[in-house]
Amino acid sequence: MTAGSGGTGAADGAVGGTVTGTGRLDGGPAGPPAPVNGGDTVAKVVRQWRAVHPGLDTGPMEIIGRVNRCAALLQQAEDAPLRRAGLTRPEFDVLGTLRRTGHELTPSEIARETFSSGAAVTKRLKQLSERGLVERRGDDRDRRVAHVRLTDAGRDLVDTIIPEQLGYESAVLAGLDGAGQRALAELLGELLIQLEGRLGSSHL
């Protein structure tokens, strides 16, 4: 939906680039599913479910399926500018985290901040330091701990990419007018607070 596909929400049975996987979304090797008249892809899936199981409350699909599908499509779109810089998104996330916090971070902190596993961060840091975008130094109090920081090249790269990326994203979102964007950001924020409170700690 990592963004796998799955369907609208979990129960959609493939609403596209949604839940399970992170989902493909460009259709990949296979062509796009052809924009359906009468709504988005999710609406079509919902209609199919309702036809097969008339009693079903498909409400959750309309939100979860769409969130997942949007995430999949956006992710794909967003990859373009980063790819030009030779970075994957998880790699950029590491760099961005270091840049926005403004100080050195330990691998554990980076893992928490990027919602990644420690092992994944270890691998990314290895690649990024081989490319000279990041540097490490050991803590001298506690020799288990490492401190990671951006090199000048890393910092410059982030500062170059960020405006490009935001501009690109702006263009991608342009289909929605200003008020719609604000309303959407607001509602997603509300939902996110709930989800982070509920799922962030413990397990629902």
Next chain:
Amino acid sequence: MTAGSGGTGAADGAVGGTVTGTGRLDGGPAGPPAPVNGGDTVAKVVRQWRAVHPGLDTGPMEIIGRVNRCAALLQQAEDAPLRRAGLTRPEFDVLGTLRRTGHELTPSEIARETFSSGAAVTKRLKQLSERGLVERRGDDRDRRVAHVRLTDAGRDLVDTIIPEQLGYESAVLAGLDGAGQRALAELLGELLIQLEGRLGSSHL
């Protein structure tokens, strides 16, 4: 997305379970980033960026970052009911697609419908048919083509899971009231139509 992390949108530098990766979201081995006061995780990241780059238009992050983070959190939450049935989401997507369309599908059609690559579908079908949830037969006109359908066991499994899954999703979304949910579904639908039109075919 898992929603990996990435940041708010692509340019957030890790807003969590967002763009690049599909992102982790439960914090995994590392603990959760601790719910921040003054908004969701994305709001915190946005504030950090604005402090470092005051001129930046962080608008896109507030939507894209949140969509990605929501997708990541929801994906994780949704996994629970499926896991109990011993299915991954991409696997369930295949079954669900067959169920909701109501007829046999070829592997290519399944790939299009689930936004997966053909290779991924091949693997999933292999596993599902080993478990007796799905059956294949060859087309007798065109011997390249296969037709896949649910077995009775597969159909029953889907029909058992769907209501559980939707109920679970309903509970997860309960933090938002009915009006909020409708508004959110509506706005996401609008955005999705734009994205599917723009990104679905060709490349932006």
Next chain:
DNA sequence: GCAGAGTGTTTTACTCGTAAAACACCTGCT
């Protein structure tokens, strides 16, 4: 009829992420 182009599906080689184990080190207790 038969080459050549095209399509549906599978295989191959590879990348990346994860979970769990392994390490390395600190800390508190005795």
Next chain:
DNA sequence: AGCAGGTGTTTTACGAGTAAAACACTCTGC
């Protein structure tokens, strides 16, 4: 001191997805 238990990081083994190549087959035009 010395050891038990805990924490930070890396390594290992593996599963899953992808892109590209390989297959298998059909169709078109000559």
